[in-house]
Amino acid sequence: MLTYSFENKGSDSLYEFLYKKIIEDILACRLAPDEKLPSKRALAKHLSISTVTVENAYNQLVAEGYIYSKPKSGYYVCRISSPVMNTGSLKPAYESRSEDSEDAFCGVDLAMNSAARDSFPFSVWTKLMREVMADKSELLTVNSPSTGVRELRCAISDYLFQFRGMKADPDCIVVGAGTEYLYSLIIQLLGRQKRYALEDPGYRKIAQIYRANNVSFHCIPVDKSGVEISALENSRADVLHISPSHHFPTGIVTPVSRRYELLSWAEKSPDRYIIEDDYDSEFRFSGRPIPSLQSIDHSGKVIYINTFSKSLTSTIRISYMVLPEELMALYKKELSFYACTVSNFEQYTLSAFIRQGYYEKHINRMRNYYRNQRDTLMSEIKKHPLFGRVQIKEEDAGLHFLMKVDTPLSDRELIEKGRQKGIRLTCLSEYYHKHSSADRHTLIINYSGLPREDIKRAVGLLFEVI
Amino acid sequence: MLTYSFENKGSDSLYEFLYKKIIEDILACRLAPDEKLPSKRALAKHLSISTVTVENAYNQLVAEGYIYSKPKSGYYVCRISSPVMNTGSLKPAYESRSEDSEDAFCGVDLAMNSAARDSFPFSVWTKLMREVMADKSELLTVNSPSTGVRELRCAISDYLFQFRGMKADPDCIVVGAGTEYLYSLIIQLLGRQKRYALEDPGYRKIAQIYRANNVSFHCIPVDKSGVEISALENSRADVLHISPSHHFPTGIVTPVSRRYELLSWAEKSPDRYIIEDDYDSEFRFSGRPIPSLQSIDHSGKVIYINTFSKSLTSTIRISYMVLPEELMALYKKELSFYACTVSNFEQYTLSAFIRQGYYEKHINRMRNYYRNQRDTLMSEIKKHPLFGRVQIKEEDAGLHFLMKVDTPLSDRELIEKGRQKGIRLTCLSEYYHKHSSADRHTLIINYSGLPREDIKRAVGLLFEVI
Numbered sequence: 001m002l003t004y005s006f007e008n009k010g011s012d013s014l015y016e017f018l019y020k021k022i023i024e025d026i027l028a029c030r031l032a033p034d035e036k037l038p039s040k041r042a043l044a045k046h047l048s049i050s051t052v053t054v055e056n057a058y059n060q061l062v063a064e065g066y067i068y069s070k071p072k073s074g075y076y077v078c079r080i081s082s083p084v085m086n087t088g089s090l091k092p093a094y095e096s097r098s099e100d101s102e103d104a105f106c107g108v109d110l111a112m113n114s115a116a117r118d119s120f121p122f123s124v125w126t127k128l129m130r131e132v133m134a135d136k137s138e139l140l141t142v143n144s145p146s147t148g149v150r151e152l153r154c155a156i157s158d159y160l161f162q163f164r165g166m167k168a169d170p171d172c173i174v175v176g177a178g179t180e181y182l183y184s185l186i187i188q189l190l191g192r193q194k195r196y197a198l199e200d201p202g203y204r205k206i207a208q209i210y211r212a213n214n215v216s217f218h219c220i221p222v223d224k225s226g227v228e229i230s231a232l233e234n235s236r237a238d239v240l241h242i243s244p245s246h247h248f249p250t251g252i253v254t255p256v257s258r259r260y261e262l263l264s265w266a267e268k269s270p271d272r273y274i275i276e277d278d279y280d281s282e283f284r285f286s287g288r289p290i291p292s293l294q295s296i297d298h299s300g301k302v303i304y305i306n307t308f309s310k311s312l313t314s315t316i317r318i319s320y321m322v323l324p325e326e327l328m329a330l331y332k333k334e335l336s337f338y339a340c341t342v343s344n345f346e347q348y349t350l351s352a353f354i355r356q357g358y359y360e361k362h363i364n365r366m367r368n369y370y371r372n373q374r375d376t377l378m379s380e381i382k383k384h385p386l387f388g389r390v391q392i393k394e395e396d397a398g399l400h401f402l403m404k405v406d407t408p409l410s411d412r413e414l415i416e417k418g419r420q421k422g423i424r425l426t427c428l429s430e431y432y433h434k435h436s437s438a439d440r441h442t443l444i445i446n447y448s449g450l451p452r453e454d455i456k457r458a459v460g461l462l463f464e465v466i
Numbered sequence: 467m468l469t470y471s472f473e474n475k476g477s478d479s480l481y482e483f484l485y486k487k488i489i490e491d492i493l494a495c496r497l498a499p500d501e502k503l504p505s506k507r508a509l510a511k512h513l514s515i516s517t518v519t520v521e522n523a524y525n526q527l528v529a530e531g532y533i534y535s536k537p538k539s540g541y542y543v544c545r546i547s548s549p550v551m552n553t554g555s556l557k558p559a560y561e562s563r564s565e566d567s568e569d570a571f572c573g574v575d576l577a578m579n580s581a582a583r584d585s586f587p588f589s590v591w592t593k594l595m596r597e598v599m600a601d602k603s604e605l606l607t608v609n610s611p612s613t614g615v616r617e618l619r620c621a622i623s624d625y626l627f628q629f630r631g632m633k634a635d636p637d638c639i640v641v642g643a644g645t646e647y648l649y650s651l652i653i654q655l656l657g658r659q660k661r662y663a664l665e666d667p668g669y670r671k672i673a674q675i676y677r678a679n680n681v682s683f684h685c686i687p688v689d690k691s692g693v694e695i696s697a698l699e700n701s702r703a704d705v706l707h708i709s710p711s712h713h714f715p716t717g718i719v720t721p722v723s724r725r726y727e728l729l730s731w732a733e734k735s736p737d738r739y740i741i742e743d744d745y746d747s748e749f750r751f752s753g754r755p756i757p758s759l760q761s762i763d764h765s766g767k768v769i770y771i772n773t774f775s776k777s778l779t780s781t782i783r784i785s786y787m788v789l790p791e792e793l794m795a796l797y798k799k800e801l802s803f804y805a806c807t808v809s810n811f812e813q814y815t816l817s818a819f820i821r822q823g824y825y826e827k828h829i830n831r832m833r834n835y836y837r838n839q840r841d842t843l844m845s846e847i848k849k850h851p852l853f854g855r856v857q858i859k860e861e862d863a864g865l866h867f868l869m870k871v872d873t874p875l876s877d878r879e880l881i882e883k884g885r886q887k888g889i890r891l892t893c894l895s896e897y898y899h900k901h902s903s904a905d906r907h908t909l910i911i912n913y914s915g916l917p918r919e920d921i922k923r924a925v926g927l928l929f930e931v932i
């Protein structure tokens with residue numbers, strides 16, 4: 001009869017130990033297929049353990065398919081083909097790494113266009129979260145509609161109306177965990193067989209996302225007013241993905257005449273749509289925000305998309321899109337089976353944050369902060385003895401500007417030299433899909449995430465490199 | 467000269483009003499293309515407003531491309547092709563709807579397999595969130611790696627080891643906002659040209675997601691041990707998506723012999739992989755959880771996927787997958803440009819929730835709750851005079867069981883009659899991709915979200931319907 005010593009059972013319970021031992025015997029063929037196991041009572045007596053312990057072990061073995069029971073007969077061993085079993089019980093040791101080592105660069109970073117790190121109003125956010133927990137606990141466990149909780153969609157709609165002059169029906173808004181996720185929903189909505197068009201130069205991630213989704217796309221050259229209409233026509237693209245209010249990285253604002261041309265292009269075919277990515281429209285330093293393309297679209301051709309990850313903090317993942325009515329109907333039909341990707345907690349907290357005026361205040365404060373940041377950086381640059389070797393472009397908006405430098409180095413050499421000196425740089429040429437020689441030696445100066453105390457050092461390093 | 471009355475400017479500032487009026491004149495062709503505008507000083511004097519106001523309006527019009535400036539000459543009107551403009555200023559009125567109306571059913575619901583609504587430990591979660599806010603504010607603004615913050619991945623790895631006996635390197639874990647999102651990452655990782663295989667019957671959303679992603683898939687019949695190997699071979703599929711520890715909706719546990727056969731199938735080609743969806747393995751009522759397929763896979767063929775949305779509350783969107791090393795390397799190369807879709811707040815809160823033992827306690831409490839729920843429901847069913855007309859199957863695990871009923875009604879009629887009587891029902895036949903007559907008249911009784919006080923009423927209604 002099966003005999004096991006329970007001395008080495010370690011922290012396992014008796015039944016777990018017995019269960020593991022029998023598995024070992026089955027996998028090592030010491031118990032043959034269809035061999036009959038001792039009865040529960042007999043084995044219990046033999047091993048001096050309780051019948052319940054054996055019963056638990058046998059039940060677990062039945063549940064997992066190692067043994068089977070025949071009514072009124074007993075338990076038998078199953079036929080198992082591949083006798084390799086991981087019976088490991090010691091905890092595996094994984095290389096211990098700290099969180100920081102994943103992002104080890106600790107010099108001055110002008111390449112990353114992240115939000116200022118310490119700007120997020122934690123105390124307000126915590127207060128609102130606590131209020132939401134207290135006041136909304138009922139609603140917090142009710143599934144959000146696929147498009148997001150209505151309260152947040154209404155808050156976004158009101159915000160868009162008041163600060164962006166846009167009419168956005170809350171029922172046409174879709175909330176999601178980041179614009180990247182929303183892009184993938186748009187691809188599913190419009191169809192993978194469509195031909196997409198992107199700006200060249202343009203934000204690299206957008207091309208990466210289309211590529212990862214196996215969607216064919218064309219890169220349309222950008223002139224001083226935005227994407228070139230003739231190139232767009234020639235590309236035979238269906239869907240145009242643009243940032244007309246503040247193009248990244250050039251900072252170009254598409255003027256209203258080009259906007260109407262783009263809308264006319266879209267209206268020429270029922271298949272055509274424009275994705276308007278309005279990611280940092282909040283941070284215009286002078287005058288009103290540029291009106292969105294969506295607000296002058298009367299044919300339901302514009303999908304408006306924006307994010308709170310840029311304007312609040314990149315570690316909060318909430319974005320949204322405003323769909324034309326027709327596409328919203330299609331979304332409801334085809335894609336509303338998807339659960340909303342943002343948790344209710346954060347949806348209600350953000351909703352309170354907007355409703356109670358904190359978002360507006362935050363944006364105003366951040367706009368001032370970034371303007372100040374830019375001004376300080378500019379004045380440091382202008383003071384530098386080598387200022388004559390650089391030329392600044394597009395400094396009116398957003399979280400970066402362009403700096404054309406007079407240097408014998410290639411763009412690659414610039415970046416590498418920067419790396420050696422402890423300053424991370426990025427060049428406009430890196431954002432071109434098709435290579436263009438026109439914009440060589442142009443650095444993109446992302447100042448939004450640069451700590452105030454590093455500005456002087458950053459400028460010093462910058463001029464050492466060029 | 468341009469003359470505007472500022473009487474009707476409403477809440478607009480002077481400069482905004484002037485800016486809008488000039489746009490109206492341009493779009494109505496009252497100002498012709500290339501017409502020169504009055505100088506800032508002249509217009510200011512004419513309208514009795516300050517030069518700065520005119521300057522602001524002109525600057526905004528230049529920024530948006532309505533007018534252009536010629537150095538040392540003045541401002542001119544741009545040529546704009548499509549003179550349709552939305553100058554709307556009144557807030558649009560959207561139909562007012564309450565949150566509830568999106569999910570208006572208020573009878574007894576046995577069709578939805580949601581978590582119990584009031585079971586989520588709010589006070590603990592709030593406490594931890596507050597702690598995270600206080601202790602981690604530094605880390606909260608540091609971007610999470612694409613795969614999720616390391617602290618959470620380590621907590622998940624430890625949990626999987628302790629409670630699931632699995633070895634999962636934290637560096638092979640990817641955290642995302644829901645399993646649906648992770649499925650889309652898997653498709654991008656393995657490739658859209660691959661042929662996928664799903665269980666038939668099976669969880670409907672999975673097929674919907676593959677369809678929405680234009681991925682071709684085959685439905686493999688499920689016998690009493692899980693997917694049929696011969697049908698799987700014949701399908702020529704590359705990737706198999708299964709729930710071997712608790713199949714939905716039949717509740718089948720795939721025995722270890724079939725598991726090895728599945729692994730052998732996967733090992734036959736480098737293109738083959740198995741997606742193991744372990745969505746409710748925590749809720750086995752007797753014995754240990756069934757070991758995962760991942761834990762007996764030695765060839766790097768299994769992608770393990772699980773979610774906290776099922777075990778905690780569906781309104782928290784955090785899921786994760788464990789990738790084989792080779793696929794993790796591919797992920798890092800091809801997909802790590804994606805930002806993590808879960809906010810840092812929730813990642814650190816969940817991490818503390820697991821580390822401090824609350825998750826284990828919660829699972830244990832919920833397992834008891836669901837067991838109790840099932841026992842109460844079963845005893846009510848057994849007490850019913852018409853009990854002889856039903857047959858219960860698969861009641862050992864998960865949050866539902868099957869009930870075969872002896873009825874002259876078709877499945878569609880059963881559901882419709884239920885709807886009329888105020889009980890929402892679902893049938894096994896609805897989960898088949900290819901129609902099978904074998905499993906007609908089998909209801910799926912989802913009891914997890916059923917309020918305790920509704921159980922008696924639910925059973926009464928159930929027997930009225932059949």
